[in-house]
Every structure is written in structure tokens, then in C-alpha cells.
Amino acid sequence: MPVPILKQGDVLIASIQAALSDKDLAQLRDDLADRVGRFRIRGLVLDLTALDVLDSFATRMIRSIVYTSKLRGAETVVVGIQPDVAFAMVQLGLALDGVATALDLEDGLAILRRGIEGGNAGAA
Amino acid sequence: MLPETCVAIERDTDIVTARQKGRELAAATGFSTTDQTLVATAISEMARNIVTHAERGEIVLVALDDSGRRGIMVVARDEGPGIADAELAMKDGYSTANSLGVGLPGARRLMDEFHLASTLGKGTTVTMKKWVR
Numbered sequence: 001m002p003v004p005i006l007k008q009g010d011v012l013i014a015s016i017q018a019a020l021s022d023k024d025l026a027q028l029r030d031d032l033a034d035r036v037g038r039f040r041i042r043g044l045v046l047d048l049t050a051l052d053v054l055d056s057f058a059t060r061m062i063r064s065i066v067y068t069s070k071l072r073g074a075e076t077v078v079v080g081i082q083p084d085v086a087f088a089m090v091q092l093g094l095a096l097d098g099v100a101t102a103l104d105l106e107d108g109l110a111i112l113r114r115g116i117e118g119g120n121a122g123a124a
Numbered sequence: 125m126l127p128e129t130c131v132a133i134e135r136d137t138d139i140v141t142a143r144q145k146g147r148e149l150a151a152a153t154g155f156s157t158t159d160q161t162l163v164a165t166a167i168s169e170m171a172r173n174i175v176t177h178a179e180r181g182e183i184v185l186v187a188l189d190d191s192g193r194r195g196i197m198v199v200a201r202d203e204g205p206g207i208a209d210a211e212l213a214m215k216d217g218y219s220t221a222n223s224l225g226v227g228l229p230g231a232r233r234l235m236d237e238f239h240l241a242s243t244l245g246k247g248t249t250v251t252m253k254k255w256v257r
Contacts, residue, residue: 019144022136052161053143055168056224084161092165092230093216 003028007039011112012074013105015047025061032065036074043112044069047105049080059094066099075115077101079108127152129185131171133202139171142183146198149185153194154256163196163254166231170200170250173228176221178204178247188253195255198235203247210240 001024006013012035014028035041046062048054054062066076077100081089089095102108129149131142146167150160167183174181181202188195207213214232219225228250232238237253 019140021140052147053164053168055165055172056226056230057172060224084158087158088161088165088234091162091233092169093226093233094224094230 003031005031005035007035007041010040010042010116011045011109012036012039012041012043013045013047013109015049015105017050019052020058022057022061025058029061029065029068033068033072036069036072041069041074042116044074044076045105045108045112046076046078047080047108048078048085049082049104051080051085052082054081054085054089054094056092056094059089059096063096063099066096075100075112077108077111079104127187131183131185132180133171133174133183133200134180136175139168139175142171142185143168146183146185146196149187150196150254153187153196155196155254156257159254159257162234163198166234166252166254167198167200169227169231170198170252173248173250174200174202174204176223178202181247188255193255195236195253198250198252200250200252201247202249206244206246207240207242207248208244210242214240 003014003016069076079102102111129145131145143164147160147164150163171183184199186197188197212218214229216229217225235252235254239251242248
């Protein structure tokens with residue numbers, strides 16, 4: 001199931017609605033990379049509120065999305081990681097080093113807005 | 125007869141199915157939502173190992189009742205190439221598949237009991253258990 005991507009000015013919001021297969025995640029990464037260039041995007045919010053598991057592959061794909069977008073000039077904030085999911089990730093030994101995170105969409109957008117308006121300091 | 129579920133693992137979407145079935149069984153067994161997430165995550169890693177290294181295999185989920193002590197057993201079985209150095213494969217950060225290398229050692233941390241049996245050329249079986257606290 002493809003992930004809906006909303007555009008709001010120079011920000012994209014990708015809100016994951018259900019458990020994603022590996023192919024869905026790879027598709028999301030490619031879609032975002034394409035749109036960042038096409039719409040001159042400065043910020044991305046990845047909303048993971050609906051995800052009940054983040055395993056090593058999903059974590060690797062999220063890092064890949066964040067780093068790829070960063071190289072294309074857009075900052076990403078990952079929001080909505082559930083407490084149980086965060087706990088399982090830590091036990092598993094997974095981290096999102098160098099990735100900006102926020103509690104929810106509202107916080108994520110505020111962080112991005114500050115980063116974009118504050119010049120090249122960025123959100124990360 | 126205690127509930128037992130077998131999920132065939134052949135493609136990436138089967139990984140999602142396996143961990144959803146695992147979460148359902150863990151919930152029915154009486155695990156907290158936190159522990160359900162730990163079990164589902166461990167299953168996801170094991171199912172992923174099958175898809176990455178062996179192409180196909182199965183995940184068997186069994187509810188356990190050891191004289192009132194309830195738990196869940198997860199058996200991940202494949203007939204893939206096997207693991208050459210099991211000790212090395214259990215080390216954090218070691219990977220032959222350009223991944224993060226957290227699967228086996230990480231899953232061991234998520235569960236209470238973990239056993240790896242592998243024969244080169246024959247396949248790998250990982251048996252994991254977790255008990256309701």
C-alpha cells in the first residue's frame with residue numbers, strides 16, 4: 001500500500017497509515033527523493049504514529065530517506081514513534097543517529113519551520 | 125491442544141503477516157502491549173533473515189503453558205545455506221548481507237530464551253521463547 005504524501009508549501013508530510021512491506025518502504029524513499037527535487041522541498045515530516053513495529057530494515061530505510069533528503073537540501077523530522085516501539089528498538093540495538101525526532105506532527109512542523117526560517121542551520 | 129500457527133515465509137509481505145500473527149497470539153496469551161511489541165519485533169527480524177538468506181522457510185508460533193506459566197514459542201525454520209560461524213553471527217554489527225547486523229543478537233535480547241541451530245548446506249532453526257511476567 002503506497003504511503004500518501006501531502007505537500008504544504010515547501011514541506012512534505014508522509015504519514016504512514018499501516019504496516020509497510022519492504023517494497024512499500026523502498027517506494028516511499030524513491031517517491032520522496034523525486035518530489036524533494038521536483039517541488040524544491042526544504043523540509044519533510046515522516047509520521048510513524050501508526051507503525052507498531054520498527055525493525056532493522058525499516059530503521060535502515062528511514063535513515064536512508066533522511067540522509068538522501070539532506071543531501072538534496074531538505075531536512076527531515078521523524079515523528080510519532082510509539083513508546084513500545086521505541087523501547088523495542090533500543091533493546092534490538094537500533095538508533096536513529098543524526099535524525100531529528102519529535103513527539104508528534106505539530107512539533108515536527110514547528111521544528112522544521114524554525115530550521116527553514118533560521119537559514120541553513122537546519123533541523124537536524 | 126494449545127493454539128499453534130504456521131506462517132510460510134517467502135516474500136517481504138510474509139514478514140508483516142508473521143509479526144501480526146505473533147502479536148495476536150501474544151495478546152491472546154496475556155502479554156502486555158509492550159511485550160507484544162518485543163515479540164512482534166523479534167519475529168520480524170527472524171522472518172527477515174529467512175527472506176534475505178534462505179529465500180523461503182516458515183515461522184511457527186506456539187502458545188506455551190508450563191503448569192500455569194504462560195508464554196510463547198517462536199520457531200523460525202529454513203532450509204537455506206546455514207550459518208558458517210554461529211558465534212560470529214550472534215555478534216552485534218556482524219552481517220553478511222550489508223544490513224545493520226542486529227537481527228540475531230537483537231532478537232535474543234528481546235526474548236527470554238534463544239537457541240540457534242544451523243548446519244551448513246542444510247538450514248537454520250532459531251527457537252525463541254518469552255514468558256508472561
